[in-house]
Amino acid sequence: MRASAEPPLRLTGRGRVVLVVLVMLVSCLVLSVARVTSSAAPTGDDRPARVHVVRSGETLWGIARGLAPDGDTRVAVARLAGLNRLETTDLVPGQTLRLP
Template sequence: MAMVGHDVRQVAPPLRLTRRGRAVVLGLLMLVASLASAVLFTTASRAGDPVAGPPPTITVRSGDTLWDIAARVMPSRDGHRAVAELRDLNDLDGYGVQPGQVLILPRNG
């Protein structure tokens, strides 16, 4: 005999973890946290690594001076410090430059 109009549903009991199940879940969470921190640490440590490849350069144009070049490539820096840095990077004894001369520029411009 079939029952008509009665809706019979089975209610699943709430999820219960055994002591071993809780230990497994905790272990997985710790593993994920460890991997995430390792990735973050590796990424952060690479942020300070020097950039690979040749340093940036500029070719001196006719009429250029060290001051002009420093102002053009390092506009936010103090002019005297920028010129001193260009001289140091390029082992220049004086302040004169020649057209066609290639100067090494600081990486952080």
């Protein structure tokens, strides 16, 4: 029996670059899928979301003060604005706000 005389597989410089780029693309794909699935995963909090319907004369500051009477109202306003994706503190009667 005679052993095969084939040389071992060797990568050229271009082959190495292609391999590195391929590994990076696969890694990015895996990370982006993981990020999407983790943000869409249930949080385990089965409580219904609390909402508040804005009445005439109410302000975001007043609602925030009611939610955190002993805390910093500025922090509560920022949290409410972020949770509801508000670009301004102006409210409209009948508007629905999600509460933290």
